Amino acid sequence: MWVSRIRVTGGFLHGLDVTLSPGLNVIIGARGSGKTTLLELIRHAVGAEHADHVGDPRRQAFLKAVLGAGEVIVDLDGHDGGRHLVVDAQGGGQRPDLGRSVLVLGQNELEEIASDGPSRLNLLDLRTGADLSISDRTEAADLTDELFNLRLDLDARREVARMKERLEADHELLRSQETALLGGANDRLSAQREALRSAEERVIGTGQELETIGELRHDVTVGSRTAREELERLVAARERAARLPAYSEVVPAFEAAIEYGRRTADALDMIRQRLDEAAEAAREENLHAREEAAPIREGLERAEAGLGQITSQLRNVEIELRALTENAVAIGSLEDRKRALESRRARILNDVESSEEAVFARRAEVARLATSQIANNVVVVVDHLADASQFRSFLIDALRGSNTRAALIETVAERILPRQLLEMVESDDVASLAVVAGIAPDRAQKLIENLSDKAKLANLAKVELADSVDFRLRDGATEKSVDQLSTGQKCAVTLPIVLSETERTLILDQPEDHLDNAFLVHNIVAGLNARRLAGAQTIVATHNANIPVLGAADAVIVLASDGQHGTVSVAGPFESDDVVDRITRLMEGGRDAFARRSSFYAEHGGPNNG
Numbered sequence: 001m002w003v004s005r006i007r008v009t010g011g012f013l014h015g016l017d018v019t020l021s022p023g024l025n026v027i028i029g030a031r032g033s034g035k036t037t038l039l040e041l042i043r044h045a046v047g048a049e050h051a052d053h054v055g056d057p058r059r060q061a062f063l064k065a066v067l068g069a070g071e072v073i074v075d076l077d078g079h080d081g082g083r084h085l086v087v088d089a090q091g092g093g094q095r096p097d098l099g100r101s102v103l104v105l106g107q108n109e110l111e112e113i114a115s116d117g118p119s120r121l122n123l124l125d126l127r128t129g130a131d132l133s134i135s136d137r138t139e140a141a142d143l144t145d146e147l148f149n150l151r152l153d154l155d156a157r158r159e160v161a162r163m164k165e166r167l168e169a170d171h172e173l174l175r176s177q178e179t180a181l182l183g184g185a186n187d188r189l190s191a192q193r194e195a196l197r198s199a200e201e202r203v204i205g206t207g208q209e210l211e212t213i214g215e216l217r218h219d220v221t222v223g224s225r226t227a228r229e230e231l232e233r234l235v236a237a238r239e240r241a242a243r244l245p246a247y248s249e250v251v252p253a254f255e256a257a258i259e260y261g262r263r264t265a266d267a268l269d270m271i272r273q274r275l276d277e278a279a280e281a282a283r284e285e286n287l288h289a290r291e292e293a294a295p296i297r298e299g300l301e302r303a304e305a306g307l308g309q310i311t312s313q314l315r316n317v318e319i320e321l322r323a324l325t326e327n328a329v330a331i332g333s334l335e336d337r338k339r340a341l342e343s344r345r346a347r348i349l350n351d352v353e354s355s356e357e358a359v360f361a362r363r364a365e366v367a368r369l370a371t372s373q374i375a376n377n378v379v380v381v382v383d384h385l386a387d388a389s390q391f392r393s394f395l396i397d398a399l400r401g402s403n404t405r406a407a408l409i410e411t412v413a414e415r416i417l418p419r420q421l422l423e424m425v426e427s428d429d430v431a432s433l434a435v436v437a438g439i440a441p442d443r444a445q446k447l448i449e450n451l452s453d454k455a456k457l458a459n460l461a462k463v464e465l466a467d468s469v470d471f472r473l474r475d476g477a478t479e480k481s482v483d484q485l486s487t488g489q490k491c492a493v494t495l496p497i498v499l500s501e502t503e504r505t506l507i508l509d510q511p512e513d514h515l516d517n518a519f520l521v522h523n524i525v526a527g528l529n530a531r532r533l534a535g536a537q538t539i540v541a542t543h544n545a546n547i548p549v550l551g552a553a554d555a556v557i558v559l560a561s562d563g564q565h566g567t568v569s570v571a572g573p574f575e576s577d578d579v580v581d582r583i584t585r586l587m588e589g590g591r592d593a594f595a596r597r598s599s600f601y602a603e604h605g606g607p608n609n610g
Contacts, residue, residue, distance in 0.1 A: 010070015
């Protein structure tokens with residue numbers, strides 16, 4: 001896919017109409033004539049990304065200033081047919097699927113990309129021309145949040161469960177005391193005590209039943225409210241969709257979803273009604289049991305002086321033991337739930353790691369390809385998950401105010417993966433943290449204590465390590481990282497990497513900045529010629545005459561300006577008389593470039609034969 005024509009209505013370049021070649025296109029003109037504006041309008045029309053990962057918020061303001069209420073009209077040609085785009089300053093009319101068909105390198109971006117790790121990574125990703133998205137960690141964070149609450153509940157219930165041994169001993173003692181005091185009681189009193197015990201067990205049982213029903217009713221009420229809210233959203237969405245031309249295609253899906261939501265909400269309401277009925281029955285049974293027990297208890301207390309206090313204590317212990325039995329069942333259910341959530345989170349994180357591996361493999365492949373295509377001593381290297389900056393930032397924020405030393409944070413960030421740390425904190429695994437991080441156990445303990453927080457752990461579950469990209473310059477037997485290079489060297493390393501790609505249209509704005517003329521002639525122009533021979537379109541704005549002349553530009557567009565508007569003064573191939581005249585008059589070194597042309601192609605081969 002290549003840009004064959006661009007027209008502009010409105011703004012600084014109003015009325016501009018330029019036809020471009022599928023090969024090398026060079027935009028020249030005096031400063032302020034609109035070269036950068038033209039390139040930015042092309043970029044904007046196709047929705048192409050800049051290679052620097054941060055981007056400049058001033059670009060949108062710039063577009064509004066130079067285009068106003070006008071539009072950019074771009075024609076694209078390709079093997080699968082053409083595209084016709086009409087795009088306004090706000091991006092209306094852009095085609096998202098075309099955003100990666102063009103790579104843009106703006107003015108002064110070479111050094112910015114070379115000096116910034118994320119921008120180097122972004123440049124490599126743009127070079128792949130593929131979607132390199134990594135699976136989302138949001139659900140893992142939500143599960144981590146839920147697991148934190150579940151562990152708190154488990155800890156509280158396990159603390160309660162520790163009372164069981166003491167309560168069983170108390171129960172045995174009280175039961176023996178009761179038996180001793182009842183030794184001479186007649187059968188009538190024994191029968192009354194059994195009746196009392198039966199009534200009190202019904203009181204206890206119905207009380208616990210009411211408590212469980214209350215908890216269930218709360219959960220069902222929340223679910224019902226949520227279902228009704230979601231149903232309202234679906235109905236509102238259907239009404240909005242009804243205004244769309246293609247609504248008929250989604251009507252059945254909307255109606256099915258709404259009906260499903262309505263049935264869900266109705267079912268939850270019915271469950272709540274049945275729970276209310278069950279609660280009313282349990283209350284009636286509870287009151288009836290209490291009324292039945294009261295006179296029996298009074299009669300026994302009169303007939304069995306001295307047993308009252310023991311009976312009361314025994315009853316309370318039995319209530320607590322019954323509650324502990326329910327607690328043990330709840331602990332079992334919570335432990336099952338915990339294992340299920342941990343397994344589900346593990347599957348999510350495994351999927352994330354698998355997608356990270358796939359992305360790294362694609363990046364490494366592109367890095368090897370780029371290195372093989374670069375003639376000079378430049379190597380593109382990708383280190384897997386070597387960028388721990390996000391992890392480091394998380395640790396700094398999470399441990400702020402804890403007096404944790406920066407050196408310890410750096411050690412943890414370098415030696416432990418975020419997922420490892422998450423699991424160590426959750427399991428309170430001080431020993432493993434100390435060994436893996438190579439720190440003292442007391443420091444590991446303090447670190448775990450400081451990170452044992454619901455919000456911190458949820459954020460830790462979302463932390464990602466990133467691949468790191470380096471552009472290295474071979475200098476004899478050594479390789480220098482791009483971070484060690486001068487500004488000129490950084491540009492000299494980065495531009496050949498950009499030019500080595502031949503799959504997409506490439507837009508360059510003054511790539512000669514910070515490069516000496518000899519390097520430009522022997523490396524960059526050769527790269528431009530290689531792109532043309534590979535069938536790739538390049539659009540370059542430049543002040544250096546060597547690019548259109550030695551690059552044998554298929555189309556040279558000469559822009560001029562009266563200070564208010566930019567216009568096309570001349571357009572044609574580089575060797576046409578009018579273009580030769582403008583190059584020699586407007587561009588520094590223009591005559592020298594034409595004079596150098598013969599010797600250049602004697603050394604590098606003609607523009608049409610490699």
